[in-house]
Amino acid sequence: MEKTVKENLEKISYLINEAKSKSKYNQDVKLIAVSKTVDVDKVAEAADFGIMDFGENKPQELLRKAEVFPSYNWHQIGTLQKNKVKHIIDKVKLIHSLDSVDLAKEIDKRAKDKDITIQCLIQINISKEESKHGLDENSVVEFVKQVSENYKNIIIKGLMGMAPYEVEKENTRIYFKKMKELMSLINSKNINGVILDELSMGMSNDYQIAIEEGATMVRLGTLIFGERIYNKNI
């Protein structure tokens, strides 16, 4: 029989702690339940277990669920189009997918309109796969300079990245190490007082390795809610 959300979360919590004990960084790790395509009753089950942070990649879906559960923390984890920013700007706790100056400009403008600041992570294309979004690691220092100088309603909290899918999970480790090094590099430049301390990395397939390498947020969907059914209209 399929395991319940609660059973899955019990096991994951145990494995997160196990991975944390292997990390030399002694960091806190926040579990973000990726609820894309998942019904609200499953979201409620995860919340019953104590999960307060949920990730969505489609702004419309984020909005709809944030309306049902306004007190939870909603994370925009997928590519964000500029024309969608205004809809989610005051509903979202953290945008994980900031990857262009144009997008930063729009987020900043909409945040200013509402007189709020918005926390963002810079998405890095760490695997350099064509299909993946994100900034090239070599342009991130310049990007942090630009955003922190020009877009005062954005607070850059850290970096987000995805390792390529690897059957041999151990092969993902180098990507997570690179993310951690990149964050240290940015902090060492002392750019306009910006200090990054969040690393959103690790998904169902590789989160334990990501935590061992310093992840402070892992984004898990399939492991919590089961395989996604994409054509369902929810």
Ligand SMILES: *Cc1c(COP(=O)(O)O)cnc(C)c1O
């Ligand atoms: C879907 C998604 C996840 C979760 O993936 P799983 O493999 O189901 O854990 C994490 N991050 C992003 C950006 C996603 O789009």
